[in-house]
Amino acid sequence: MVIRCKLRIKILQINLVSTATLTAVGDSALLVEFDNRIDPAINTQVLMLKQHVEAAQLPGVIEVVPSYRSLLIQYSCIIASTEQLTATVASLLEELGDRQSKTRCWRVPVLYGGEAGCDLDDVARLHDMSTEEVINLHCEAVFRVYMLGFAPGWCYLGGLPEPLHTPRLSSPRLQVPKGCISIGGQQGMIGALAMPSGWRLLGQTPVRSYDPGREPPFIIEAGDEVQFFAVDTAEYQRLEKAAEKGDLLIEAVGRGPEQ
Amino acid sequence: MSIAGLRVLQITPLCQLQDLGRLGYQSHGVTRSGAADPYNFKVANILLGNPINTPCLEFALTGGEFEIVADSIKIAFSGNFELFVNNRAIDSYCTHSLHRGDLLRVGTPTLGVRGYLSVLGGFDCEPELNSCATHVRSGLGGFAGGMTAGSLLPVRHTWAPHTRDYALRKSLQRPQRSSIRVIAGPQQAHFTQRGLDDFYSTSFSVQADSDRMGIRLQGKSIEHAGDGNIISDPVLPGSVQVPASGDPIILMVDGPTTGGYPKIGTVATVDIGVLGQLGTGETISFEEISVADAQHLAREEHQFLATLSHRLDCF
Numbered sequence: 001m002v003i004r005c006k007l008r009i010k011i012l013q014i015n016l017v018s019t020a021t022l023t024a025v026g027d028s029a030l031l032v033e034f035d036n037r038i039d040p041a042i043n044t045q046v047l048m049l050k051q052h053v054e055a056a057q058l059p060g061v062i063e064v065v066p067s068y069r070s071l072l073i074q075y076s077c078i079i080a081s082t083e084q085l086t087a088t089v090a091s092l093l094e095e096l097g098d099r100q101s102k103t104r105c106w107r108v109p110v111l112y113g114g115e116a117g118c119d120l121d122d123v124a125r126l127h128d129m130s131t132e133e134v135i136n137l138h139c140e141a142v143f144r145v146y147m148l149g150f151a152p153g154w155c156y157l158g159g160l161p162e163p164l165h166t167p168r169l170s171s172p173r174l175q176v177p178k179g180c181i182s183i184g185g186q187q188g189m190i191g192a193l194a195m196p197s198g199w200r201l202l203g204q205t206p207v208r209s210y211d212p213g214r215e216p217p218f219i220i221e222a223g224d225e226v227q228f229f230a231v232d233t234a235e236y237q238r239l240e241k242a243a244e245k246g247d248l249l250i251e252a253v254g255r256g257p258e259q
Numbered sequence: 260m261s262i263a264g265l266r267v268l269q270i271t272p273l274c275q276l277q278d279l280g281r282l283g284y285q286s287h288g289v290t291r292s293g294a295a296d297p298y299n300f301k302v303a304n305i306l307l308g309n310p311i312n313t314p315c316l317e318f319a320l321t322g323g324e325f326e327i328v329a330d331s332i333k334i335a336f337s338g339n340f341e342l343f344v345n346n347r348a349i350d351s352y353c354t355h356s357l358h359r360g361d362l363l364r365v366g367t368p369t370l371g372v373r374g375y376l377s378v379l380g381g382f383d384c385e386p387e388l389n390s391c392a393t394h395v396r397s398g399l400g401g402f403a404g405g406m407t408a409g410s411l412l413p414v415r416h417t418w419a420p421h422t423r424d425y426a427l428r429k430s431l432q433r434p435q436r437s438s439i440r441v442i443a444g445p446q447q448a449h450f451t452q453r454g455l456d457d458f459y460s461t462s463f464s465v466q467a468d469s470d471r472m473g474i475r476l477q478g479k480s481i482e483h484a485g486d487g488n489i490i491s492d493p494v495l496p497g498s499v500q501v502p503a504s505g506d507p508i509i510l511m512v513d514g515p516t517t518g519g520y521p522k523i524g525t526v527a528t529v530d531i532g533v534l535g536q537l538g539t540g541e542t543i544s545f546e547e548i549s550v551a552d553a554q555h556l557a558r559e560e561h562q563f564l565a566t567l568s569h570r571l572d573c574f
Contacts, residue, residue: 026525
């Protein structure tokens with residue numbers, strides 16, 4: 001155990017994958033940070049720790065929020081003690097393995113181009129390729145959902161093929177359509193409700209990653225995999241009607257243990 | 260049986276139904292929402308003896324007008340707003356019995372910007388994802404039919420016993436403060452010493468585009484040690500982000516769940532409600548305190564509110 005400063009409470013070498021640093025954030029949260037990079041192995045550790053913390057049902061813990069390489073554990077400081085919680089989380093970290101049990105894969109339909117995919121032509125031009133090549137590259141990739149964030153059901157995806165890496169717009173749009181499929185930098189995104197965004201819009205999916213009136217309201221989870229496939233306007237409209245009635249439209253395909 | 264409640268005569272979108280927030284869904288990108296000044300929200304419920312998380316109407320800067328459509332109801336208002344019943348001024352931080360046909364008008368704030376209207380027994384609304392807190396952009400919370408002129412906001416108790424009224428005297432109300440207490444980090448190392456010194460030793464003014472998502476500040480530009488970007492990381496109400504521009508943004512209750520700007524500090528839980536009362540142009544400064552001190556303050560406030568009902572004035 002290494003004490004780095006009054007805020008950095010504990011640093012642990014948890015296994016060969018990464019170190020972990022525990023830091024108090026404000027008076028009611030504990031941040032567990034793994035190595036500072038976007039890496040599926042590190043994200044797997046984050047999500048496994050999340051499961052362990054939730055399963056432990058620690059008194060006073062109210063939210064466990066994962067991101068690419070960190071986990072924020074929010075608690076009530078009226079109920080829980082920081083010292084006790086830090087010790088408990090440190091022991092959970094020590095028990096952490098490095099294998100995720102099972103990955104779910106979703107195949108997500110996309111209507112590329114058009115109004116909701118108005119940056120498709122620009123992206124093709126920027127990379128000196130045809131729009132078909134952009135679509136093919138986007139559909140061939142197997143994306144990993146690193147986290148949900150920004151707004152309900154918005155999925156941050158890693159695994160965008162390098163030839164498609166594209167800077168975000170210099171000034172964000174005030175609103176992008178619901179279900180927008182976009183890219184920004186080296187990441188991909190599945191949108192849900194209409195929101196402001198500075199990412200490049202390639203298309204739109206009828207799949208509602210978040211629907212407050214549906215049970216379950218969320219479909220895709222952090223740690224899942226996503227692959228896109230192109231549909232035409234007629235198919236999009238058919239699927240959109242089904243989604244309106246509460247159809248999830250997609251089914252998870254299970255895959256074996258991750259390496 | 261007809262529905263009893265408050266008939267909206269006039270309202271603005273800045274009036275929303277809120278509770279203490281929606282917990283358990285941040286990992287799906289769902290913002291916490293809830294009262295921007297949790298302290299005054301709780302006081303509104305304590306005055307009536309309601310459970311502490313009973314949904315209240317939150318008013319921000321503007322008021323509204325309501326007609327009572329129930330035999331009798333009891334209300335309380337916490338926060339400094341002008342209040343009128345049938346054009347007669349009534350006190351805030353106080354309970355009042357109202358009867359069918361009475362006109363309740365919430366005017367403008369006299370101090371701070373937010374106030375909370377509670378009713379005995381609470382408003383009748385269905386929780387969504389475990390909370391009634393309104394978050395317009397997520398399509399969550401509030402009343403099923405929305406809240407516009409003509410809407411009826413249903414209440415659970417259609418009749419309130421004509422019991423004594425209670426008030427919270429001035430000396431027990433939370434005092435105003437312009438010095439916001441902050442716990443350093445978690446990305447303190449992303450700032451230069453000069454940036455940190457400027458943050459804690461100069462003052463900042465609240466910008467007009469501040470809202471329930473975040474309070475935008477302007478003052479000395481805070482100097483970064485790096486490029487002002489991090490890999491997106493979870494944030495929470497009170498996180499003080501500093502984007503590349505150097506102007507700090509304090510994330511509030513409707514803020515995002517993750518953010519990609521370095522965070523210079525986190526506001527102590529007890530001062531979140533203080534932030535919720537800040538208006539455009541007001542000046543604040545930051546004071547660093549330890550985690551232990553911030554937790555001590557939070558426990559003190561919890562204890563104070565837990566026993567407050569015994570210290571109310573009764574008349």
